Amino acid sequence: MLPDKGKISASQLAIMIFPTIMATAILSVPSLTMHYAGHDMWLSPIWGSVVGVAAIGISLGLNSLYPGKTIIEVSSQVLGWLPGKLFGFVFFFYWPHLIGLIIRVYGEFISSNALPETPLFVIMGTMTAVCALNVRLGIEVVGRTSQIFVTLLAFLLCLIFVLLIGELNPKELLPFMEKGLLPTLKGAVSPAAWFSEYIVLAFLLPFVHNRKNVTPIMLSSLVVTAIAMVATNLFCLFLLGDLTDSFAYPVMIAARYITIADFLQHIEAIVIAIWIFGIFVKISVFLYIFTITAAQWLGVKSYKPLVFPLSYLCMVFTYWLVSDRPGASSLVSTSANVYTLVILLVLPAALYLIALLKRMLGRKKKRS
């Protein structure tokens, strides 16, 4: 039983995923990848997207084995009651970590770039409240709001790129493959962590009403996300060169370069403003998945009464996770990425393997 009756279309789901990956990736990925891969950092997202393919494959596979069920329900069917509940608990415990971190990143980013004197609690609290409201109104509303905001976000990204074309210096690309492939593979760990967030499909696919074209739509969504990430990296590289990894938010520095006719300048505030749309969708999607996970793990019929308490819990986690800004940035670094990869990729993959084995054994038994 799904705790929400609403349905979305496959393309709405694809649209929701885009900011779910990109909203925070656009801030951190350029400098994280440059740290390991140097000039060739634009290659790293391409390797990283393999993880995205895996996550999509796992989600679609689980969904075709157990149609209409989220990974939480599937886990207790595959593993049995107690191990299934344990499996669910890992996610139940992991989501507030992740959401708390995203909210914290949002809060730190806004307080350092736009509202230095506003208390962090106000910045994060208003955002969490707004997202909780969105989630409470159901998956349909989450789908529609993300449709509107993603349109704006994509438009803005393209606009920044177009306005920056004049400032670009493609020579920064050279020397190509100076130290071989290995550094780019190392650099791929952090984009891979972001691509592993495609596992949200395992939670959201049961809400899709037209299952026909899901696979091609999700793969094209992955292609679009990968291209966006490569483009972001390329632009940062062309604009800032080797300095990219010395900035916390290189894309913001890039936005500062924009000047049109000496009139339109310093438009970072607008860039931030529209970026908030993206982070709003990201927090909403994860908050929605968190409440769905909680509802199914606890066996509650409707997820709605859980939304506000759980949002508050996430709010508390933002303070439990880290105490200051360096702490927040260490949590999006490589070691944290491995943590993310284990939970979002390895665990579901293991579940999928067991489910496949069970299915094969079951068939053999039937035959004999």
Added chain:
Amino acid sequence: MSKRQGAGGSSDGTVITGQPEIDGARLQSIFLDCSDMVFHTFQTNSRLSAVCIFCVGLCDAERIERQVLKPLAETEGGSPTVSSTQLVYTLQEASQAILDGFALLLMEGESNGTIYALSKNIGRTTEEPAAESTVRGPRDGFTESLESNLALLRMRLKIASFKSKTITMGTYTNTKVTLAFVEGLISPELVQEVERRLSRLKIDYVLESHSIEEGIVDERFSPFPQMLATERPDVVVSNLLEGRFVILVDGTPFSLVAPITLSSMLQSPEDYYQNIYISIAIRWMRYIFYIMSLLLPSFYVAITTFHQEMIPTVLLLSIARAREEIPFPALVEALIMEVSFEALREAGVRLPKQIGSAVSIVGALIIGQAATTAGIVSAPMIIIVALTGIASFMVPRYSASISTRLLRFPIMLLAGTLGLTGIILAIILLVIHLSSLRSFGTPYLSPIAPTSAGKLKDVWWRSIPWSKSR
């Protein structure tokens, strides 16, 4: 003809006896102290006693005399010469018919009464709607009479599948309410749903269609209109042809059209009556100004308080010079100006036309000129408020523009406390609300979200009427 139920005054279903004296007396007791009721007792040419009862203001007395009383009284076996007649069998039906403006005739030996449609036309003739004027387009508008409004629609829809169903609503007013739609274009479930909501609605009186609107919409406590109120028959017809329904209410020129979407609230009928490029350009200008009417003062407050670096240096200097002597922060300044502008506008609407011009002079001189020279409000703020005012006049639907008038103030407060972040939060809240809103089952933001590609064309561009029918 609709069923006659819920008679005014009487509650008994006593049948008509066929003796005019008794029935007349009973009706007289029902209509005791109703000075506008006429009871005319007479004898027909064939020596039968009869009584004719009607409401003097609603019926045409001269026509009753010529078409009903004269033929009966003068010629042997003569009968009234009225085209529209109907039989009633109970006193309840009879009294309700009289209240609806029919003339009732009771004859000796007939156990039924006959009602004649001889009502007097007491409404005004059709005029151009004051609230929705266009340069090019039909000049007729609805009036207070339901029959003539239906006729205006029928004039444009000469097909049998244009259906209308009438019910009466309001315990005290017994107002006729008509639900009209084009069969085959509208989904039958929608019609059923509307009928269900109308029948469920218990209401004391219906003086304007808004009281019905409030009773049947999906979300009563939303600042956004979920039904389109219009006085223009051409607007109603074009909406009927898109599979919507209309509710006409007797006694008001404003009809209700639903289900509507936000984008349809921002479209004017004139968009379809003029050159396509002009229409597209004006439509886009309207979208931009609609957003401006909502956000412009907040944007100004946010930028001058939090993000001064976004303003080009020369402009920043002139704004700073203008604001040098102003004692208030930008937020307070904006609130003062916006509130006084709203007050001026409200005063201008309610006043008689002769005094209205005086209000605008006071507004322009005192609020505009004097406030700047006295150093209470800065000149850039006056420009912003004026632009916002103009922007809100660009919205073709009054009910859509008043929702932005209201929402402007909380957004200004958010902008004054959190800057652009606050505005973005306000936009997010608005979009959440709009995404969850439905007008009779249709998502309010469709066809944008959820997307339907075919209909989206009419939002970004403008559809061409002949391309719709294959």
